[in-house]
Amino acid sequence: MKGSNKQGSNQAPQGKHAAQPKISETKAYTPLQPEQVVVGGTVLTKKSSKKPVIIAVASIVIALLVVYGAGFLFFSSHFFPNTNLNDEDLSMQPSSALAEKIQVQADSYTLTISGQGFKCSFDKGETAIDIDARQIAEDAAKRQDVPLWFIEVFRQHDVSDIAVADYEEGALDSAIKEKVEAFNANETPSANATVTYSEAVDAFVLKPEVNGTQLDADAVCAKAGDCIKEMRTTCELTDDDLIKPKVVSSDSRAAEAVQKANELFPDSVSLMLNGSVKAATIDKAAFGSWLYINPDDYSLVISQDGVSSWVDEKAAGTNTVGTKRTWTREDGKVCTVSGGTYGWKVDTSSLSQKVYDALCAGGATTIDIPCSQTGDAYNGAGARDWGAYVDVDISDQTARYYDANGNLLHTCGVVTGKPVQGRNTPTGVYFLNNKESPSTLVGYKANGEKDYETKVTYWMPFVGNSVGLHDAPWQSSFGGSRYQTNGSHGCVNIPVDAMPEIFDTVEVGDAIILFGKNKWFEPDPETTRILQS
Helix, strand or coil: CHHHHHHHCCCCCCCCCCCCCCHHHCCCCCCCCCCEEEECCEEEECCCCCHHHHHHHHHHHHHHHHHHHHHHHHHCCECCCCEEECCEECCCCEHHHHHHHHHHHHHCCCEEEEECCEEEEECCCCCCCECCHHHHHHHHHHHCCHHHHHHHCCCCEECHHHCCCECCHHHHHHHHHHHHHHHHCCCCCCECCEEEEECCCCEEEEECCECCCCECHHHHHHHHHHHHHCCCCEEECCHHHECCCCCCCCCHHHHHHHHHHHHHCCCCEEEEECCCEEEEEECHHHHHHCEEECCCCCCEEECHHHHHHHHHHHHHHHCCCCCCEEEECCCCCEEEECCECCCCEECHHHHHHHHHHHHHHCCCCEEECCEEECCCCCCCCCCCCCCCEEEEECCCCEEEEECCCCCEEEEEECECECCCCCCCCCCEEEECCCCECCEEEEEECCCCCEEEEEEECCEEEEECCCEEEEECCCCCCCCCCHHHHHCECCCEEECCCCHHHHHHHCCCCCEEEEECCCCCCCCCCCCCCCEEC
């Protein structure tokens, strides 16, 4: 067809190549990279090799392991850098070096304790320390954290605390306490705050504590012991090693204790003897001296020992038994006598407890004094305290009996003990102990052998059952100087005709007073004679 020929005129002739594109239409050329390669017209990237990297890393790891292992092995038997034992540098040294150093320190160890004005030293050997240097060195080495040596080498280390020594604690403590005691003798002691009486305000007030300069011996021993165990050569004492007050005025409970004291004891307390005689007085000053504050709970305490001491002192001045008495006999003669068993004797044990209980309860104004023995009257120490009495005047060898009203009822001559050793009549004021009729008197020698045995009708003992008044029919006369040659063995011989009336009149418990001097012999108060009825 015509049309087909036109169309085909625009196509290339068969069998010939198509026309080449224009240069402007071609793609830009990209050169290949070293790791790239063309395969079948396709560009491929070659895989890189990791072997050199692995080798390098492995080499580093091996090197580190070698270094770590070497360090581990080394520090298993050596100390880390910056390791000290007290003042000794152990850096990089083997554990055996520590053992040597410890032993050297132990062999040459000295200790100086000083501070607060105190100083004492113990030379080599005086502390008698005992230490296992080898074991301590091993323990110190084991303490090191060897697996982490690469960290520990940069830290500070002190093994002083592991070097613990033993010592003879008892002997050293005794030596230290002796030195501390000598030091404290010249120092100011501490004192607790306490309650005291102020005369200016007539009341109990708080006396502040005293911070002294005396050392606490136990604290010094403990601190010295710690130093020895660690083998430190110096021991520094501080204010903490001083004896401290345990009660301080700044505590509000101390003021409460003062308030209670004023409530308990607003005024004085009178001690009454025989119901009417004021024998002693407890004033505020005395009461204040017995008060203290309990350091445990700050309660007010009355010292029972303080009360007892005061009572003992007052009782000694109140008792009349054995004291020197002076009185004027009814006939006008002034007489003096000492010794004997008659009189007032305070029961100090009962009185101490009675006073203590009354003070603790508070509010007491009077306290009756209990006595283990009483007389007929109480007129104070040194004065007459008897009523009816037999007066035996050894000087004029006369016995007189006065009743409680001072009436002379009987008088007669007597024969007292012969004035030789062992036979003189004892002087003093005595109770009539007993009356017996009849009786047998038996005397013994010092060796226990019987000296004599005598029967009497009337026996009135006043020194136990060994010396007394009795009739003596063997005496041919009485009074005068007969006693010097024919004196008794200590008893008072009474005429036979006078004895019945005396026996009937004188009562058990009446006073028998013997005084005056033997003209040839001074009475021996130690002499006693055993008589048995």
